Amino acid sequence: MAVTILKGTIVSAPTLGQVDIVEHGYLVAEDGVITGVFSSLPERYASADVEDWGEALILQSFADLHLHAPQYPMLGTGMDLPLLDWLNTYTFPLEARFADTDYAREVYRALAKELISLGTTRVCMFSSLHTDATLILMEELEKAGVTGYVGKVNMDRNAAPGVLEETTEESISETLRWLEACGDFKYIKPMLTPRFIPSCTDEVMAFLGKLAAERGLPIQSHLSENDKEIEWVRELHPDCTQYWETYAKFGLWNDRTVMAHCVWSDERERAAMRDAGVTVVHCADSNVNVCSGTAPIRTMLNEGLKVALGSDIAGGDHLNMFDVVTSSIRASKIRYMEGGKQTPFLTVPEGWYLATSAGAAFFGETPGFAPGNPLHAIVLADDALPPLPAVSRFERCIYRRQKNAVRAVWSAGRKVYAAE
C-alpha cells in the first residue's frame, strides 16, 4: 500500500463559512485516498515517509465547474461587447479554429499545464463542436493530471454559417462518435453539452435528453445569463414560462445537471433548481465582463441551492481560481451595497468553500479533507511575505500571493505538479 503524508499548515473547508486549520499537521492518504488530518502522526504511519513542507499552507485544490477550453487563446481580450455580440464577434471565429487538430493540441496542452500549475484539479469544461479536438483536449487534460468532465459542444443553429456550424444530423452522429471514443479515458469523462438554447434545435435537445437518460450522462449548459439571451429564449420557446423549462422539457434537468451563470433566475426558477438538485455555477468575472449582471448567490445559498464557482474563461478573465474567489466576494459586495444591504455578502471562508468543497461535491466528494476523498491538494508557500497568524495567512493567500506560490499539487492521489 502506498502512503502519502504531507506535513504543514493544513487548511480545509468542512462546511460553508468554516475553515479548519491544523498547524504543523499531517494530511495522510493511503493509495491516493485520504484517511485523515492529524495534529500528531498516528503510530501506524511511524515508519512511512513524510513530505515536510515546513510552514507552507496545504489546501484543498480547486474545482472549476465552468470554463471554455477553446476560448483560452482570447483570455484577457474582447472586453468591449455584451454577451451575444461577444459570441458572434470574438468567440465563434476563435472556436472555429479548432477544426485544426494541431492548433487544438498546442492550445490544449498549454491550458492543461497551466490549470495544474494553478491548483485546479477538477473541471466541468466546454470544448468546441469539433469531435477530434475534443478528444485531444481530453487526452491533454488526462496527461497533465486534471480530472472531471469535458463536453463536445452541440450547436446546430444560430452559429456562424460557413465558419462554425454543424447540421442537426452531424450534431447527433458526431456526439455518438465522440462518446464511442471516450471509453479510454480514466480521469476525464464525457458530459453532454448543449451550448445554450439559442444554439440547439429541439431535435438535438430531444436526442441529448434521451442520451442522458439512457446512459446516465451528466449535462452542462448556460442558464438565464443575460437579458438579450433570455428574451431570445422566450421567443424560441413560447410554450415555456421560464428558461429552465426549456431544458426540463427535454429531460436535461436533474441532479447531474450543471448550469452556468443563473444571474437572472427568480424565486421560481431557483426553486426548480433546488428541487431537481441542479448545481449552479457562479461565474462572477464573466458576469461583469460581458455585461450580464451580479447573481443572487447569497439568496441561492439561503434557499438551499447547490452553488459552485467557475472561471468561465474567456468571458471570465481569470483562470486562477484564487482570483475567482476574490471576484465572487467582490460581486457579492456589489449586490449587498446596491441591494440596500439586506443580505450579507460572501465571506472569505464562504468563497473558499464554494471554489473547493462545493465544486468537489459534484464529483461525489465529502466537504473538506474528509476521509474517503481522493487526495486533491495544493502546497502553497507564503514565506516571502511578512509573517502573520495562520488564519490571516489563509485570507492573505487568496487576495495576495507570493510569486510561484503553488509549490506542489496532488490530483486524485497523484502528485501532478512540483514547482522548479
Ligand code: GUN
Ligand atoms: N452562452 C453561450 N455560449 C457562451 C459562452 O461561450 N460564454 C458565455 N459566457 N456564455 C455563453
Ligand code: FE
Ligand atoms: Fe460559459
